[in-house]
Amino acid sequence: MNFFKFLPDIYREYRYVNYGLLILAVIFLLYPLGVSIPGEVEPYLPFELPTVPSYIATNYPHVPCSSCGLTRSVVSLYHFDLDAAFAFNKAGILIVALAIAQFLLRFPLLFWKSSGLCWFDLIQLIACGLVIRVVLDTSIILR
Secondary structure, three states: OOHHHHOOOOHHHHHHHHHHHHHHHHHHHHHHHHOOEOOOEOOOOOOOOOOOOOOHHHHOOOOOOOOOOHHHHHHHHHOOOHHHHHHHOOHHHHHHHHHHHHHHHHHHHHHOOOHHHHHHHHHHHHHHHHHHHHHHHHHHHOO
16 A cells, blocks of 8 residues: 555645755755864865854853764865764764765655655655754763
8 A cells, every 4th residue: 555645745845845955955065165174174175165153062061062073073074084073073974974865865856756755755854854863962972
């Protein structure tokens, strides 16, 4: 029995969501190429992109933060420094792998007109978000 045949056809509406997710995936995958880590790595691009100057964990250093070192981990991974990426934040490698998977999963939705595929994509997006949340929460516990 096909589970998706009982759900409404959302292909027409979902294609705009898919375009937006494709653009976000491209931005996420290209942005670390222009970010540097002072004293660690230089950007690949001839110019440096702006980074967020501070975040809430710097104001509350005694509170554990699951995303501490995540940007440095992703940038180190883009520079093929796996040891540094793993040392900064273990979740950085998983997040880059999921971003690449999301980029690749956008293309079937561009070419196949299937409402079931749209519903499957929504379910896997929620699952990816939950996996990232669990990994970030367990990285606090394992520190």
